[in-house]
Amino acid sequence: MTPTAPADVETVLEVADLGVDFWVDGEYYPAAVGLTYSVRRGEVLAIVGESGSGKSSSSMALLGLLPPTARVTGSIQLLERELAGLGANELRKVRGSEIAVIFQEPMTALNPVYTVGFQIVETLRTHFDLTPAQAKERSIELLDKVDMPDPGTAFHKYPHQLSGGQRQRAMIAQAISCDPVLLIADEPTTALDVTVQAEILELLRSLRTRLDSAIVLITHDMGVVADLADSIMVMKDGEAVEQGTALDIFQKPQHPYTQSLLASVPHLGVNLTEEGSRAGTTRTAEPVLSFQSVSIEYPKRGRVPAFLAADEINLEVFPGEIVGLVGESGSGKTTLGRAAVGLLPIKQGRLVSAGLDISTANARDLRPLRRKAGIVFQDPGSSLNPRMPIGESIGEPLYLAGEAKGSELDARVEDLLDSVELPRSYRNRYPHELSGGQRQRVGIARALALTPELLVADEPTSALDVSVQARFLDLLQELQQRLQFACLFISHDLAVVDILAHRIAVMHRGRLVEQGSRDQILRNPQDPYTQRLIAAVPLPDPVAQRERREQRAATKD
């Protein structure tokens, strides 16, 4: 995996001593300092780091796409031409034609009021002298090149009519429309499901050889890096702490940060051998949560027809057990979680949660459930009331249940903060002052305030960085062992579920396709969908990942 390109291959991008500072409140704060790197034709450089490490800002600086509060220093040379200090007009000519960007979220990066084809044609005609007919022909060619199914029809479609993966393909088609010498991919697969991610990575890999352009890949996902990168630059707090070839970084990381970063990446199925210790607890007890052929439907609203989000669900969670619920976006897993705590009514079947039959419950019947079930939400940014100090958020369930008031409530809140390992002084802070990881801890503290029998964790780590995620999972596991609550852990990430769960249930298009012990599901998946899901998870190890890739290619034929 070392850059096999000979030394005489053209260097596309040469960055020297690049610094980016942001002006905030009368002071410059460095976002990136002294970055020096170069990328050759056909090479993929991965810039890895956690959020806030300056990986995105330093790459946007290449294109001059930073807000006016930013200041860029240092030298950026594209094909031996200095880009730093270039005027807006010349820079605009460079953008699109020589440097192109694939953004993270194709839904927001594509303009929703224009067809995909229009947007590609626009890029083409900005940079080349083409007639509309020629541009259209070329666009369809490009869509074909990115393996868009039925490019002729896709040309006339609006972004919302395409699936997430197809949208990302359309954006890639737009990005490569002018044969750029440098392609910047900013978290190109973060918003996608694993199976789709695998396809997009496949596409990027084949494009690299077909286009022979340099790719700068910005990501926090070590699996993606292992799959695609030739060389890696690890960033932390705006500095490049380590640079090297992919193999070197993965196998012999030098810097302690790189080591800890790699250690935090969850590996799928690493410690399957210790399975015995995590066997399900006593099955004789009554299940805490039990779905019995439950269907959940989103009622029809206006012209939008009713949508069956979950169908014929049979799932049980026993006391002291963590059940992982895995599936792709839109598979209905969050729907199940919300139904379990009584946030959604069910259409048919029987749902027993924490000993209460809530199949046909109204708001009054649900009140006892509030004391017995808690939920941790996905988005740490939106799950806490921005106008309430976190102490008040944590104390709210206690206060509303009439368990504690005044100084007693304060003491309970402090205990809860202790248990999630946050300083007591954070009680009076507001959510915006906390980092994502800290906010999720507050979310757990709130969910556990009434020592519930059931905790539903709805993708609590999907918005967190790997290292923060690792610590969060640790904490959750520790709390679960101490308090012995039953937990339904919802995630799209098999590796995360693998760390926590005793049993795993796999969901696909509103149906449970498979469930069983962790060992059964990960080692010996029966359902073809589960097999595909497991095969699609990129391994954070270049060698193993290549083997995996070849294997997958072989089975496909």
Add this chain to the structure above:
Amino acid sequence: MTTEPSPKPGDASTGVTDAENSIELKEVEGLSQGQIVRRRFFRHRGAVISMIVLAFIIVLAFSAVGFDFAVFDLAIKTAGWWQWTWTAIPTPQNGGAPTLSLVPEFLGGDGIRIGDHPFGQDEIGRDIFAVVMRGTQQSVVIMVVVGLIATAIGTVIGAIAGYYRGWVDSVLMRFTDIIITIPLIVVGAVLGLAFGRLGAFVLAIIIGLFTWTGLARLVRAEVLSLREREFVDAARVAGASDRRIIFKHILPNAIGVIIVNTTLLMAAAILLETALSFLGYGVQPPDTSLGRIISENQAAFATRPWLFWWPGVFIIAIALCINFIGDGLRDAFDPRQKRLPNARKLVKQNRESLQRATTAGVTRGAGFQAGGTAVGGVGPSVDTDKDDRPGRSGSSS
């Protein structure tokens, strides 16, 4: 697969940081939501000046000629420090011309003096300063009452419609639509004529009952999006009642929309009252208001222009101040607001920090230390964020 004895992720906090608090948050570090808003507001120069001017006008108006308000059976009356009251009819001096002079003698003027009738007198000799002060009082009272009533009605209707959706929403919003379709000036004319005699207070209540519609729609829209946020679900799971969710969780988050629109509504209310009084439908004689003064004296425009100037200046000043304050508040509540440095400051900063960078070396640490200390100890800087698990590291708890 890594075969090295990898440390347990949780303990490996030495190198891994929680650098999620991005640079953009630096500005708001260690501040509560209210403090942030206040800081941003006081940065808006126009709004702060407007606030001072408005406070001055209000104090002046209410202290100069004293309170005299009767609401139904409750009457408040105090004396002011100005020598004339707005009903007194002194003998006209000097043809009623204003005695106020602001041009000093050495510039060829009459010297700085206020005189007996700074704003002049009308035909029958009433002191225009006293009358304008009375009119300003009326405008301020109307502004405040309309603001309170319209905000209360608009917020509650909007919040209920947005929160419950469905038929509740349909009924409330159709009702709102009906109110919107009635031209305000017609309502004001009909009801103002009927109730104008009861004074500015009652007129304000009537205006308030018809001006809440815009706010209700905006609050509804805001609530519609806020109710989908996860913290609302979290409150529901915690067992909060609908009322608590609406008033404790949703509305405080819509406060920006509410405050900004209330200020704009208040400015509109002043203008509406002025328009109604000018047309003769608002405040009825013997009481007076700014619009009334203008309408009463419109025949004298050519001969005694000060009868227009002074009430006009006060109408414009109040409305302008309120609009500026509203503008400042909107900026303050907008989380996407970013302050851009002006060019001169930017160059200066640029030079300074580059110098510092060269003297302190280009290491990141030095740059950060400088930044951290400059924040001035307002809460923790990035360094404290390195480990958010004090329990484990034992650094603090």
